[in-house]
Amino acid sequence: IPNSKFQKITRFKIQIFKQKHKGVSGARNFGAKKAGGDILAFTDSDCVPEKGWLKNIVAALSNPKVGAVGGGYSCGIDNSFWQRFSCEELKFRRRKMKRFVMTALSNNLACRKDLFMEAGGFPVKFPVCEDMFLTYQISRKHKLLWLNNNGVRHHFKTNLMGFLKHQFFFGKESTKFFLYNPDILQAGNHQGKELHIAIITSVFALAFLILYYFSLLQVFFVLFVFFLLFHFLVYLRFLFYLKKNGFNKLNL
Numbered sequence: 001i002p003n004s005k006f007q008k009i010t011r012f013k014i015q016i017f018k019q020k021h022k023g024v025s026g027a028r029n030f031g032a033k034k035a036g037g038d039i040l041a042f043t044d045s046d047c048v049p050e051k052g053w054l055k056n057i058v059a060a061l062s063n064p065k066v067g068a069v070g071g072g073y074s075c076g077i078d079n080s081f082w083q084r085f086s087c088e089e090l091k092f093r094r095r096k097m098k099r100f101v102m103t104a105l106s107n108n109l110a111c112r113k114d115l116f117m118e119a120g121g122f123p124v125k126f127p128v129c130e131d132m133f134l135t136y137q138i139s140r141k142h143k144l145l146w147l148n149n150n151g152v153r154h155h156f157k158t159n160l161m162g163f164l165k166h167q168f169f170f171g172k173e174s175t176k177f178f179l180y181n182p183d184i185l186q187a188g189n190h191q192g193k194e195l196h197i198a199i200i201t202s203v204f205a206l207a208f209l210i211l212y213y214f215s216l217l218q219v220f221f222v223l224f225v226f227f228l229l230f231h232f233l234v235y236l237r238f239l240f241y242l243k244k245n246g247f248n249k250l251n252l
Helices: 003-009 022-035 053-060 080-093 113-119 130-137 160-180 180-187 193-215 218-244
Strands: 039-042 045-049 066-072 073-075 109-112 142-148 153-154
Touching: 003 039, 022 113, 039 053, 039 113, 039 130, 053 066, 066 130, 073 080, 080 160, 080 193, 080 218, 109 130, 113 130, 130 180, 160 180, 160 193, 193 218
Parallel strands: 066 142, 073 153
Antiparallel strands: 039 109, 045 153, 066 109
């Protein structure tokens, strides 16, 4: 932090703790135990909260019925193509988020400390969706409020290869997570139904392609084409969404 900016925040008591690397969930749990306040607020190292972020969270949690507060992204870290595209893809999937939800993101999350501890903190065994697991435990007993206009700016991937690698990794690990936690998939979550449909159709398309390759049965090829087309229909809706919102120059 530049000295000029640091001097502006020195009126607050800031403590920095270090531990040996135990993963992001382990680090968050460690920080939560060290925190002395009643409210825990989480964001990530690649995110920048918007002005008034904490103020809005505190206001929402002034309602004793609300146990946690979540939100999405406001935009990318700059106005470059992949920052805008990635953010719009997420906004598309979350465009129908309700006021009270079942899960939330760890990079834009706040909750009461006692509820965090009661839920067991972030599970360390999941490389992704650990935030989904925690917030689902909280929302089953308490209200989880989604603040649609209290986003954070995020450092998204900067090129097509980075975007595709991230999508593949996240889709693969999310699938594993939902196999262990089908109740969270059925309950509805912040990922959006479009992502789940895209993952399922991709898996079926790949499976039928492999079956066709080894058997040469025409029925497997037909099923492969069917699921592949269904998969692209999901993204076609996204392209219409982009055009509707003025994002019609895909300057790849």
